[in-house]
Amino acid sequence: MKVAILYGTESGNAELLCDDIKDEIGEEHDCEISSLADVTPADLEPETFYIFVTATHGNGDLPANAAGFRDTLEEERPDLSEINFAIFGLGDMVFAETFNQGSEKLMTELLACKAQQVGERGIHDASTGEPPEDIALPWVRACFDGLLAKAA
């Protein structure tokens, strides 16, 4: 299957997690990692499965490289009903009030464009000290199970 892993990052942590996800599923699937700055909603294709990985920045915002993508979803409301996606968010409960709002905002816009979400939004909390990949890799596996179940 073609899989596109798209990241929104400020510190590089989300980009690194994409490398780990690609390592995990790259043998079975044709994976490509891209910055959300280099993709527009018009580029999305029905035959590709999209995995969004994004941090939260500032006061509950998306990282700068992901903001434009989200704005386009909001302003143009493209029809994404043929698009399957999963989304994983990086956050830090030290900043409790805005925890993981970046991934939440992106998910909300994707759903408003009728994109088909596979699995629940995955969440990592950096304040736990747990490596993000320990949460994200089992989550990715579960998403693929969900995708297969959906196809069947």
Place this chain on the structure above:
Amino acid sequence: MPGLAPGHRAEAVTPRIAIVGSGPAGCYVAQALRKALPEAEISVLDRLCVPYGLVRYGVAPDHQGTKGVTRQFARLFERQDVDFLGNIEVGRDIALEELRGAMHAVVIATGLYADRRLGVPGDDLPGVYGSGAITRAWNGHPDSDVAPSFGGRVAVIGNGNVAADVVRLLAKAAGDFAGSDVAAALIGEAVEEIHVIGRGSLAAAKFDVAMLKEIAALSGVRCDLAEGDSIAGPGEAETPIGAAMAEAVKQLRDASAKRIVFHAGWTVARVEADGERVAALTLRRPDGSAEKRLACDSVITAIGFDDDGAIDRASLLQDASADGVLAPGLFAAGWFRRGSQGTIPENRTDAQEVAAAVAAWLSDGTHEDRPGRKVLLDRLGERITTYRDWLAIDAAETDAAEPDRCRRKLRTWSEMKDVIEKQRETA
């Protein structure tokens, strides 16, 4: 050999690069350079025997999630063939010019170590501390010889995120440090009042909104405005930070809570002593229209950082270009280049620009072979600490952590040396 095109150039020169400083700026430069130059020899030097600089010793010890950025940097040393060479001080162990002679490119990313002083009478009195020195003490820096004594009333000068870190760490109760690596002895439990002084209005304060909200959310803390001060100046527009400040001072808290008082629009005119030690500040409106006295037991300045003079920054920066080129083959990154502005992510963007300039310099194809890191290894040998040594220290620290802490830092070079020697014997 099959597969080689005719005319293949067999002997390409391996680019050899040294990055001085293993903090976030240096590691981000290494990361971007590794992507651009898969074949290059990349060495990251540090004067300390452990890596990560500001992430380990400057980021607040209760922000362990922020310190998690080291996972990225660990990849460099574990999988991406970047070498960590610790316990090497450029200027002491090797002259900068000599290092430049051994390498095709040298990137200075040593940050800014020295606390900027207030520059007013009394700014060197006992009881006046720099935020960098205090943060290093809280973070168990091996050079830290400060045993701070805060007393009941602390004045914090500055309205940026470093000031916010200091205020939060002073305001927290012992129980708020679970999961951090702060040694219990360093917690300012006796602190009852924290006075935060900024020269501008609070609506223009440089605190991140999220940082202010984190302080306001502490259950044992109440935030107040100093009498007669307001959040916004006359006619000043509402800002996100101003709105967060208004929320913070509205919260009702019990009288036993520690008090944080924000003084907006004041500069420090002088620091006053009672005997030897600081006893008060005289604050003055920037236009000179009013003065007030603020009694305090200690003062922490958080008004920026300067270089410590170890490398002659001012003359190196004199002819610097916009993308961090100081001289042919010599580059600067991070705070050393830009001053003490910008968060860790902003320094990532900066580091990528500098790495691009390094790659451009190396790509002109006229470089002759250089000895590279071999010069350092030959001269300093076993004295150099390696990434493997760091892993042993890291493991020793995490193993020694108390139940509600994530690690217990080795605070001295001699403790670290013991762990390193043991590691090397068993290896």
